[in-house]
Every structure is written in C-alpha cells, then in structure tokens.
Amino acid sequence: MSQGKREITLRFLAEPGDVNFGGKVHGGAVMKWIDLAAYACSAAWSGKYCITAYAGGIRFVQPIHVGNLVEVSAKVIYTGNTSMHIAIDVQASDPKVMKNRLTTHCIVIMVAVDEEGKPTSIPKWVPQSEEDKKLEASAIRLMNMRKEIGEEMEAHVKHFK
Numbered sequence: 646m647s648q649g650k651r652e653i654t655l656r657f658l659a660e661p662g663d664v665n666f667g668g669k670v671h672g673g674a675v676m677k678w679i680d681l682a683a684y685a686c687s688a689a690w691s692g693k694y695c696i697t698a699y700a701g702g703i704r705f706v707q708p709i710h711v712g713n714l715v716e717v718s719a720k721v722i723y724t725g726n727t728s729m730h731i732a733i734d735v736q737a738s739d740p741k742v743m744k745n746r747l748t749t750h751c752i753v754i755m756v757a758v759d760e761e762g763k764p765t766s767i768p769k770w771v772p773q774s775e776e777d778k779k780l781e782a783s784a785i786r787l788m789n790m791r792k793e794i795g796e797e798m799e800a801h802v803k804h805f806k
C-alpha cells in the first residue's frame with residue numbers, strides 16, 4: 646500500500662460570520678475547522694474516505710479575533726489498522742504583524758471507511774525522528790487512558806438508550 650502525505654495546514658481569515666456574542670471566534674467554528682483539517686489530513690494519508698470517530702483533549706488556549714489569519718495544522722501521530730490519530734494545532738495571527746500564537750490544540754481520531762461505510766485498512770505510519778517516536782508513544786498512552794474513560798462513560802450512555 647502506498648503512503649500519502651502525513652501533514653497538512655489549512656490557512657484562511659476568520660470572518661465576521663464566525664464570531665460569537667462576545668466578539669471572538671465561536672468555539673463551534675473552531676471545532677468545524679479542526680474536523681475539516683483532520684479529514685483532509687487522514688484522506689491524504691490513507692487515500693480513502695474517512696470519518697471522525699473521536700475528538701478529545703480540546704483546549705481553547707487563547708481567543709481568535711475576526712480578521713485574524715488562522716492556520717489549522719494537522720499531522721498523523723499514530724496509525725492503527727483502520728484509524729489515524731491526528732494532532733491538531735490551531736494558530737492565529739494579526740496579518741499585519743504575522744506573529745503566530747497557539748489558540749487551540751486537540752487530538753482527533755479518523756477512521757478510513759469503504760463504500761459500505763465499514764472500516765478499511767490504511768498504510769502504517771512509522772515514526773523516524775525522536776520527536777515523532779515520542780508523539781506516537783504519547784498517542785498510545787492516551788488511547789489506553791481513553792479506554793478507562795470510555796468504561797466510566799458507559800453509565801451515562803446507557804441512560805439515553
């Protein structure tokens with residue numbers, strides 16, 4: 646199986662329609678950009694259609710202002726049989742100054758699916774640099790921690806069944 650591109654960055658201006666009642670960019674708008682970047686990154690890596698299985702660890706570090714140049718960077722940090730763990734950083738800057746600041750960070754898990762919507766295998770990503778090996782090890786630790794959180798959440802999920 647051939648390997649695709651591991652990293653992508655979306656760049657655009659935050660528009661007036663993205664703003665909340667407080668005058669800053671809406672958290673929901675940021676989450677949509679994160680989902681778009683995760684999709685583009687996972688589709689580019691796998692060469693397949695992908696869907697969002699999980700998004701977590703989202704941290705809104707600083708607000709984004711209307712007119713800011715926004716950069717949403719997405720990169721694969723772990724691959725399973727069908728899933729890709731994607732680390733996302735959202736940075737923003739005043740385009741007059743072009744000094745990037747981190748505004749949001751999170752992890753999204755995308756799953757490649759076939760024509761019937763069933764999970765389908767993807768190329769393995771193998772970290773080469775020390776930094777990438779650390780990122781992969783961290784993704785594996787987070788995966789194990791999420792299993793525990795998932796078991797705890799079961800009680801709440803059943804409530805709505």
Ligand SMILES: CC(C)(COP(=O)(O)OP(=O)(O)OC[C@H]1O[C@@H](n2cnc3c(N)ncnc32)[C@H](O)[C@@H]1OP(=O)(O)O)[C@@H](O)C(=O)NCCC(=O)NCCS
Pocket residue numbers: 695696697698699724725726727728729754756758762763764
């Ligand atoms: C994502 C989905 C296809 C997984 O289906 P499933 O029956 O759980 O499939 P599997 O058990 O074979 O899991 C497939 C992969 O998804 C991963 N996965 C499934 N649920 C997950 C979760 N909650 N968190 C993280 N990873 C998850 C599994 O670990 C597995 O990865 P691997 O193959 O790399 O080991 C299914 O849950 C789904 O369709 N969800 C809805 C997706 C959606 O509507 N997204 C929003 C719009 S795009």
